[in-house]
Amino acid sequence: MTDKLRTAFDAQENACDMLGSPLTRDVVGLCHENFNRGGIIAKLVRGWQGDPLNDNVPLRLAGFAHYQALSGDENLARFYESCGGLYQAADRPDLAIALDGVFQREEAAARRFLRSAPQTNETGRAAMLLLGFSEVSKRLGLPLRLREMGASAGLNLFFDQFHYRLAMDEGTLLWGDETSPLTLAATWRGGPNVRATPLQLSEKIDIASRRGCDLFPVNIQNPQERLKLQSWVWGDMPARRARLLAALAIADKAPPEIDRADAAGWVAAQIMQRPKGAATVLYHSIVWPYLGVSQRFAIESAFAQAAEDVRPDAPLVWLKMDGRELGTIARLSYRLWTGENGPEGEEVIIGPCHPHGEDLEINDDFNPV
Ligand SMILES: C[S@@+](CC[C@H](N)C(=O)[O-])C[C@H]1O[C@@H](n2cnc3c(N)ncnc32)[C@H](O)[C@@H]1O
Structure with a gap:
């Protein structure tokens, strides 16, 4: 030892x-x-x-x-x-x-x-997820019912309240409220389709509701847990700390509901019953490598079952910014079931990305809406 x-x-x-x-x-x-x-x-x-x-x-x-x-x-x-x-x-x-x-x-x-494992909540990852949320919002034209598994403190459930500065081949793309306390900077390198048609993000992404789960949710209203979350951000990294504090200030306005639950059962409960008039978007960032084989199987089975019964007024989306194993490359992708595209739905692979959300390499064959 x-x-x-x-x-x-x-x-x-x-x-x-x-x-x-x-x-x-x-x-x-x-x-x-x-x-x-x-x-x-x-x-x-x-x-x-x-x-x-x-x-x-x-x-x-x-x-x-x-x-x-x-x-x-x-x-x-x-x-x-x-x-x-x-x-x-x-x-x-x-x-x-x-x-x-x-x-x-x-x-x-x-x-x-x-006794407790280091646990961060990396808001930089929202700068990758944003492209997925925007595409889904444009395609479906419905408010998003956000459900995040492995949400930690749930800070990325407020992605729509951050401001983004995205360096692209064509120049800088800005999105969101420029008075937001949190500006995220990232690089998106585009494939040919993106360069031919400048990427346009959905001007406004409406959110129907926000909820997450985690095996060890961080309750940002508890002063000790809040301080512990800060303690995992290294003490000589002021930019990361500033990002965390800004995201906490945003979340403080309406603290997120994060259920203490294993993702396997929770995902099934969230995606089977979907209210009409909203698109249910189950998403996760850097969580898949932490799941065992049986949990992965349970989640995939839940989607397969939910996909049998999708109607256009209550579509279903599985958005991932994730990798297969720890240390492997992360990838941004989504699968969409509209009720009109069969039980397999449609998978869209956007491209590989940095695990902390610093840059995204958009695939050549990605066709933005
Ligand atoms: C690397 S962190 C990522 C947190 C957050 N998604 C982010 O991007 O900042 C992985 C998270 O997954 C959670 N987790 C691991 N296994 C889980 C499970 N079976 N069910 C729910 N959450 C789980 C951990 O507690 C941790 O908060």
Whole structure:
């Protein structure tokens, strides 16, 4: 187990380096050193039940340190930009002392925190999903009944209230309310069909209702859960933090309903009964790899069953920004059942995209509406 923990620390340090977070890299590196000399970190994680790499043990430790900084631990807060501080390489020895201190003082709280897996809600993914929502809205001309599985805190259920700045081959495409607290910037590279006909997004996308599910929903009205969500965004990544806070401010106006449920049963319940006058859009982003074979089968079977009975006034859509397995490429696609296109419906593959929603490569044969 000791070797596995060391491997997990090494892998996470390298990942933080590559992803541009010197602070998190050094927090993880210092936890690793503390672990090696049998300090408080060894006491907390030695004998970890499970796979330390898959369970993201180093990130759980880093998340706890950030959570304490955000909660007002002054010794740590001075290193975190998220708390108004700053971290430089020369601060490493002082950071080591602050980390050791917080884990010693808050050992019981750390044990509780380490039980939960890192859980983010990446609003950048809305900059990919938007194209799917827009296409569906234009094709069906109905308000969308949004149902998101694996919604986390449910922030992407408010995608229509974000402002988008999309860099395309032809120039910048803007969408949404420019006074929104949240502007998402992404790149959409277009295939030939898109270039021949400039892509036009639906001017306004009407939403009939919003609801999600998650095995571990984040309740943004609970101050501890809200802070925990923030603690998973690395403390020296101010742009990501600003995006999260802006999205929270939008969601605060009408906090989303996120059911605590396994996607398998929940999807069936949401798509079988569809109210007339709205298009039911079941969607997800980076959730499929987390599902087991039986859950995937249950969801596919639910769609197959629902597809037998679709009428034009209550169409059904399955929109995915997802991959098959963790680490594989994500892809934006949707399948649409109108009641007039048979039980197979119509599948539209838009193209591969970055898992955090930074860019989308639109397929050559995608024909936008
Ligand atoms: C990588 S996160 C993505 C969250 C959100 N979709 C986003 O794009 O920010 C995966 C989410 O799927 C949830 N999840 C995993 N297995 C699930 C299941 N069987 N049923 C419902 N939610 C699940 C996790 O709790 C987590 O919130």
